[in-house]
Structure formats: C-alpha cells, structure tokens
Amino acid sequence: MRIMNSAQAVFLWTFRRKWKGFSIFIAATAVMIFAIISFYPDFWEIGGKAIAKALGGDIEVSLTQNSETGGNYTLNWSQYGETDGYVVVESDTEIPLSLIASVGPDEVDLRLLATFLSSVGTLLPGDARISIHTFDATTTDTTLTGLDEKYGKEKALVYFGVLAFRGKVSNASIHGTSQTVNTRDMVASRPYDKFMENPVFEAFVGGKSLDIYSIKGFLCMQLLSSLTFFIIIYFLIQYAGAFSSEVENKSIDIILSTPLSRRRFFISRYLSWVAMNLIMVVSWIIFIYIGVLALRSVLGLDEVADVPFGDITRTMILLLPFMLSVQGFCMLASVITNNSMKAYGVSFGIYFGMHFLNILAQLGEKLDFVKYLAIFHYWNYNAIFIDGIIPWGDTVLLTILSIVLFIAGSAIFEGKDL
C-alpha cells in the first residue's frame, strides 16, 4: 500500500540517515550555548561592572601637544575609583583592542602581556612598534617626549591605549584610548570611536563596534561567533560528502535504478536539509532564550541580561540564509566530484580560503575589496543582534547565493556520470 510518494520517502530517509549526527550536533550546541551563557556572570563581574560604563560613551583620554616641535605631548586620562593602576600601551600602529581585552581575567604578568602584544604585532605591519608603561592608581597623566625622534616626523599616527587594572596588572581592562594624527595635528576627541575603526578589531567582532561586557556584546563575541564556526564545521562534515560518498559506495545505483528522477532525488534531499536547518534555528532560539532567562531569574541579572526574545529570533532567522549558503557550497563540492575526499578537500579549501580573505581584507585598504569574496562578510550578526538592524542587502545576497548554488548543484547532478 502506498502511503507516500518517492519524494517524501527520500525526504524522510535523508532525515533519518542524518538524524543521529544531527541530534548530537544539536546537543553539542545546546551544551555550548548554556556553557557560554553561564560564564557571563563571572565575565561581567570581572570586567564589566566598573569599566563597561566607560566604554559606552566618551572616554576621557586626551593628548596635548606641549610644543610645536620635537614631538612632546601630555597624555591625560580620567580616574576610575575601582582601578588599582593603569597600563599605557604605545604603538605606531593601531592597537587591536579586542586582543588586549581578552588578556583580562587570566593570570598573566606584564611580561606576558608584552609578549601577547608583540604577537598581536604579527597581525600588524612588520615594522610596528609597541611599548608598555605602568602607572599607579593616582596617576592620571604622563609626559611623552621625543616622539618625532622615536617615530620620525613623517610618521602619520602614534596610538596610545590606556588600560585600567584591578588587583593585578593581569586584570587590565580597557579604559580608553587616544592617538596622535600626526606630529603637528592632534586629535583626542572621541578616541574610543576612532579606536573602534581599527580593522583588526573589526575583524574580530564582525564589523561593528560592541561592548563585550554587555550581554549582547558578550553573546556576539563568544556565542554567535562560536556558533558560526560550529555550523561551518558541521556542514562540512555532514554535507561535503553527501552525494559523492553515495556515488563512491554505489548506493546511488540502487536508489536511482528506481523510477526516481535525479532532480526529484536532489530536491527532496535538499529540502530535508532545509528542514533540519529550521529545527536547528528553532532549537537555538529556545536554548539562548532559556539561557538568558536563567541569567535573569536564577542569577538575578535582570537589568544586565535584558535580551528580548524578538532580538534572538530575528538573529537566528537571519542566520538561515548564511546556513543555506554554506550548505550550498558543501553540496556543490559534493556533486562536482565523485570522490568524497576531494569533495571534503574542496569544501574545506573554500572555507579556509574565504576565512583567509576575510583576514587579508583587514590588513590594508588596498586589500579591503577581498572581503566581498568571503561569505562571512555578509553574515553581520553584530549589526543584527546588537543594533537591531536587518541588513537586507546582505540577506538578499546570501539568499540569492544559496538559490544559485542549489540550482547549480541540481544541474550538475542531473548531467553528470554517477
């Protein structure tokens, strides 16, 4: 007795075949979501409470030129009550604030911080110089002399980052920043905003400035970035060999010896994946919301952890076009070749290549255009989640991309030798 047609059978069969891996993935993401959210109270306690406020508005860090010549300046900053001291980081290249901030709660000493900043320097031009000075809690300014001599008169920019720390230098957190524009023309107003334009920092936080101590900033920085990474890895594993492995192990011969058309097989299978994506998205909405509710009700972070359900839902729904595009690339690799190892290689190559392009784009204005070749550029979760923006352009582009990949995959699968 027929209770379903062949398309429905392929849909359900695909779903069933992937069910175990899919369930494990959902469970793993649930653990990750709850683990990351549960870390937030400590994070907020350590870094956010006192200093987050300073990050939100104008940072009172100013740089004053003392004389017309010689590169003599005074760096001045406002005092914080709960701060036990300050670290001033001086560099001739913009300082990746996110990396400095991430030193935060770990047990590190100043030497390690310097090493860390040096390693940060590897992301910067080869001749970048960074030096660090420490001050006690009562100090609010320092005189800088001989900058012209040190960096050269032609050096356009010298950057300063002022970090406050509590207890130990290792607890240094961002206080504020300032910079010279050049040795003659100095700008110290709204240095924090200026700092947020740092492309390396931008690469880390997805293209938008964010306060990493706020719940939303924290979720973007820790959770959504991790989730994006997990999605890519899972899709690569699950879908890069989806068709090629069936050709390789000959199961496709049995299935397509029936009156099932290749197109119907392809579409049914694809729809099954789309259904799984929907389940993932719904699950994540629920998991994140439960996590946030737990923060608010159980841990009493009512004011701090205020994340509306709508914001979570909107972000997760807008994740779908990105997921479908990633899936589309994997699927395309899987139908281009009948060798599953090659398909995995191509898929991994595409993603690591795009990731590399994304980093490359941050290293200089000349290379900025390459970011448009990376799919990650169009998944701007910070703008969606924090600012409540729906980036229609990116969303439409990702949707079109996923449709194009689907049509291309279907056409190739229909025309090829199996």
Next chain:
Amino acid sequence: MSETPVIEIEGLRKFYKGKHRGVDGVDLEVYKGEMFGFLGPNGAGKTTTIRILLDLIRADSGSARVFGLDIRRDSEEIRRRTGYLPGEHGFYENVIAQEMVEYFGVLCGTVDDKIVRELTDRLGMDLSRRIREYSKGNKQKLGILLAFLSDPELAILDEPTSGLDPLHQKELYEFIAQESHKGRTIFMSSHVLSEVERVCDRVGIIREGKIVAVERIETLKARMGQIVTIDFDEEFSEDDFKMPGVSKMEVNGRTLSLHITGNHDGILKALSRYKITKFLAEEYSLDNLFLEYYYRGDEDHE
C-alpha cells in the same frame, strides 16, 4: 521468447574522461522473454553498458533503446519497468533490511506486500536483521529481492553470482531461471560462460569494449566437441589428421592435440596406422570456447 527487441544498442561508445575506454561501439539486441548472458572479463565493458542503459552514466555516442524507449529521454519509464542488481552493492549498512525493502518499494511505487512476502520466502531471507550483519550471500539475495520487487518486465543483473559459493550460485540461478519462466526478459552479465549456459538462451561476448560474438547457447554447445591428446611412439604426419571435424591442431614433439567437433571415426582410422603410448579425450568446455574468442580477438588485433 519473441523477436520483439527489448534492448537495442547501436554503436554505443563511452570513454571515461575522454580517454579511458568503457565501451567502444557496442551493438546488441535482446529480445522479449529471453534470458541473455552478457559475457566478458573484468573491464571488458559489461557494467559500463548496463549503467548506460539505466542512465547512471551517459554515452559519448551511439544510441540505445529499452522497450522501444530512449534511454535518456524516457529513463524514468524504463526504470519503472526494469529491475536492477548492481555488480557492487551499495546498501545502507546500518539499516534493517526490512526498512531498506520498504524504502525501495516506495521509490519503485508499485510494490505489493504479497510480492515482498513471496520473494522473501523463496529466497529464504530474514529481513529483521541489519544489513551489515548479512553475509555476502545474503546481501546478494537482498539485491536480487530488490531487483524483482517491482515485478519488472526486464531484469538487468550485473554479475549476480560474483563472489558467491557454489551453493549460493545454484540457488540464485534457480531463482533467476524461475523468474525467466514467468516471461520476464533477463539480461545478465558474467565473466564465466559455463555458469550462464545452464540458464541463458543466448550469449553476447564483449571484449575490450566491443561485441565479438552473439550466439545461441545450442550453437556454442555444438561447437564445443572434444580435445583429444595423443602421445605417439613413433614419428607421425600431421597431414594424416587434417580432415573435416578437426578445428584445431597442435603438435608438440610426438604429442598431438586436436579439437574435434565432428565424427571421431576418421581420427580413429588415422590413428590405427601408428603406435601410440597414450590417448586422452576431454570435453571442450564452454570456458575454453569463451577463451577462444579472446585469443581470436588477440589474433585479429595482431
């Protein structure tokens, strides 16, 4: 068996990636209700031909029709009326056989539970086990069950007994023969002629991508004859043994080998003139005949 062609292949060519020969100009006709053996060694082009017929791969040139339908344009309709046993099994190993049968049944679209029960009983199968627990013989039976599940008009079986022990081979041939008697057309590939001679009406022999012979089994059998080996105790003249019915002669010192397909009387009379130390007569097997086609092919090439 009627003279209505079920499979018609003309000048079929397929080169993988444009250079590795799959088939190189196959011409063949298989008629309704017949059981056709498609013979050739590994790599001769049997599986390529079969997979082209099922539209799993596409020919570079030539044409093929099944049930009078174009294999590309009408592939779905052809597959609706055709059962297929692949040469290599690609079952989903972790699933229970019953689930695989149900899934396959839905894909075929016309499966009756009674057919499943009947096939299961006849093949003596237990469908409640996971496929990975099956022996090779049972996997082959499952493949056969799937091939006949939709009650097909044509069954294409690619090396159905490959790797099976003689007992399983016998069981499968009996099953296939029974199915053939129901009026189905069976197109079966093999690389052993003696295996298919029990069940097939005709055989086509493919060598290096080309059909080198299509014969009725009876015709082949008539050409089988005997191999007679004689050790002489004295010098002999080959010319004494050149006579009608001797198709092949080999001389090695005082040893003479003859392939005799006709009457032995002339040979015995010729032998009576000589003193012989040994006389051995053996049936010329179908496999020898089969190999002969290949040697002949080599000679043709040379």
